[in-house]
Amino acid sequence: MRGALALSLGISLGAHVLVAAVLFAPRVPAPASPPDEPAPQLAGETFELPAPDTTDLPLANASPSPENVGTPAPDDGDAPARPPPPVRGKPAPRPSNAGRPSGGRAEPGQADGALGSAGPPALYGAVGERSAADLATAFTRGFPQAASADPVWRTAPLGSAGQADVVLTLDESGHITDTQVLxxxxxxLVSAVRRTLALIKGRAFVAKGKVTKLHLVASVSADAVQDGLHGDVFAIGGSFAGDEGNAFFALAIGRRIDVRVRAR
Structure with missing residues (x-):
């Protein structure tokens, strides 16, 4: 009986001591939290950052454009900018080699007698020069200018003044190198031909070939006397077209000289 009482007292005493220790034990204060720092304030100039470059990557299954040949190089941001690859299109058509013949030479096809499309014959001499004149035309027009000043026509008998074949040879530059009167x-008429050649010989010419042969037929006829106000020569003219031409001059004394020119 006593033992049970003593055990109960011991347990009760231990429980009170434990409760007193818990209640009266010193409390350790919790560490104080640091004061809140104020938020930083931004001051100064504002600026915008550029947006990052975006590169469109080609699709793996996309077919290349027919105009672009080759694969474009990968875009390297740190490498210097490279020019785009050249675009290869259809080649431009080449100009035709058929042009005007060079000075002093005929076109190969026509010179050799090759068959081809009909066209004007190739010229010889100063081809391409603006100052060059047709040889037969220049001779026909120059004849009355040069011959009308020759006093021999004042006393020439009426009727035929003879016929002559004038052979003229050109070099590649279009200048007369040789003349013959046959x-x-x-x-x-011989004097008139020499005067005409002296008048035109310093020019450059073009002709249908290196050698030009002109057949002349001259005649002297009576003409009405004018009023004498136009000097010794009151009419003059000359023309050449195709392979034929005519020239004339009329003297105030009543004479008219006509010359027919035909290319042979």
Whole structure:
């Protein structure tokens, strides 16, 4: 009985001591939290950052454009900018080699007699020069200018003044290098041909070939006397077209000289 009482007292005493220790034990204060720092304030100039470059990557299954040949190089941000690859299109058509013949030479096809499309014959001499004149035309127009000043026509008999074949040879630059007067011309006609050649010889010409042969037929006829106000020569003219031409001059004394020119 006593033992049980003593045990109960001991347990009760231990419980009170434990409760007193818990209640009266010193409390350790919790560490104080640091004061809140104020939020930083931004001051100064504002600026915008550029947006990052975006590169469109080609699709793996996309077919290349027919105009672009080759694979474009990968875009490297740190490497210097490279020019885009050249675009290869259809080649431009080449100009035709058929042009005007070079000076002093005929076109190969026409010179060799090759068959081809019909066209004007190739020229020889100063081809392409603006100052160059047709040889037959220049001779026909120059004849009355040069011959009308020759006094021999004042006394030439009426009627035929003879016929002559004038052979003219050109070099590649279009200048006359050789002249021949053939046939049975009168002295007046021979003198007129020489005066005409002296008048035109310094020019450059073009012709249908290196050698040009002109057949002349001259005649002297009576003409009405004018009023004498136009000097010794009151009419003059000359023209050449195709392979034929005519020239004339009329003197105030009543004479008219006509020359027919035909290319042979």
């Amino acid at each position: 046939g049975s011309p009168s002295p007046a």
